[in-house]
Amino acid sequence: MPDPLDGAALRAALREAVADPARHPLLVALDFDGTLAPLQDDPQASRVLPDAVTALRALAAHPRTVRLALLSGRSMGDLHRLAEVPPGTVLIGSHGAERARVAEHGLDRAVMTLTDEQQDRLDGLGGEMQAVARGRDGVWVESKPAAVAVHTRMADPATAEAAERDALAVGGRLGSAVLHGKKVVEVSVLDADKGAALSALRAEIGAGAVLVAGDDVTDEHAFEAVAPEGLTLKVGAGPTSARFRVPEPQDVADLLADLAVALDEAAAG
Ligand SMILES: O=P(O)(O)OC[C@H]1O[C@H](O[C@H]2O[C@H](CO)[C@@H](O)[C@H](O)[C@H]2O)[C@H](O)[C@@H](O)[C@@H]1O
Numbered sequence: 001m002p003d004p005l006d007g008a009a010l011r012a013a014l015r016e017a018v019a020d021p022a023r024h025p026l027l028v029a030l031d032f033d034g035t036l037a038p039l040q041d042d043p044q045a046s047r048v049l050p051d052a053v054t055a056l057r058a059l060a061a062h063p064r065t066v067r068l069a070l071l072s073g074r075s076m077g078d079l080h081r082l083a084e085v086p087p088g089t090v091l092i093g094s095h096g097a098e099r100a101r102v103a104e105h106g107l108d109r110a111v112m113t114l115t116d117e118q119q120d121r122l123d124g125l126g127g128e129m130q131a132v133a134r135g136r137d138g139v140w141v142e143s144k145p146a147a148v149a150v151h152t153r154m155a156d157p158a159t160a161e162a163a164e165r166d167a168l169a170v171g172g173r174l175g176s177a178v179l180h181g182k183k184v185v186e187v188s189v190l191d192a193d194k195g196a197a198l199s200a201l202r203a204e205i206g207a208g209a210v211l212v213a214g215d216d217v218t219d220e221h222a223f224e225a226v227a228p229e230g231l232t233l234k235v236g237a238g239p240t241s242a243r244f245r246v247p248e249p250q251d252v253a254d255l256l257a258d259l260a261v262a263l264d265e266a267a268a269g
Pocket residue numbers: 031032033034038039040041042043044046071072073074075142149151152153181182183184186216218
């Protein structure tokens with residue numbers, strides 16, 4: 001796998017896409033934690049960086065050229081509450097299992113339902129993951145509409161490793177999809193991933209080009225779904241199939257701001 005190119009190379013590639021009407025609309029699909037919002041010990045403290053909020057608003061002023069989406073592992077409730085994004089943005093939550101569109105007031109949302117069998121497995125997962133966390137300092141359980149996540153960011157390394165190993169074992173027995181992200185093991189009773197969700201949205205929109213940015217292993221599904229021509233951006237260190245890399249979320253905000261300027265300039269002729 002070749003080393004990813006830097007942010008300057010992506011900036012140039014984005015400007016080329018803006019200049020070519022055959023590549024419109026450009027779908028901009030962004031991960032939330034670690035990409036738009038710096039990682040936090042407390043997931044409820046996460047917020048989109050102020051420069052990214054401003055840039056996303058500026059991008060939303062060009063709906064014929066750019067479409068915005070968040071592509072997140074967060075539950076839809078969490079994502080809508082925490083992510084400050086403009087109306088028209090598509091929210092894909094629970095790693096693709098939930099989908100909605102931000103409206104002027106509220107959310108246009110498809111209701112997600114589970115079969116009895118899936119609900120039973122989700123209930124079983126909740127109990128087993130609580131047992132994984134019990135007695136382990138800094139390990140805690142997050143319940144989502146179709147998944148259960150075991151968080152280990154606050155635990156010491158040995159405790160985190162043991163909890164993640166046990167959570168993966170539970171996932172192997174009860175899960176339909178098991179994701180091992182940054183200091184989290186998430187087990188879903190649905191077989192969803194960001195790649196399938198992104199492919200569906202891309203086809204619906206008829207996107208001529210796609211920018212997709214993410215920081216975690218779960219974002220690799222999305223990178224692979226738009227390879228080889230997709231403008232794929234890895235945020236931070238770690239192995240990746242993405243074509244481009246930047247160090248941190250502020251660089252993503254800066255790239256989005258530059259894209260907005262390019263769109264303003266193109267619109268002004
Ligand atoms: O796909 P994402 O938008 O990146 O969501 C993935 C998970 O994000 C959250 O956990 C991660 O961020 C937390 C806040 O910075 C951090 O404390 C945790 O260690 C990270 O794994 C969220 O809590 C999960 O539900 C998401 O699946």
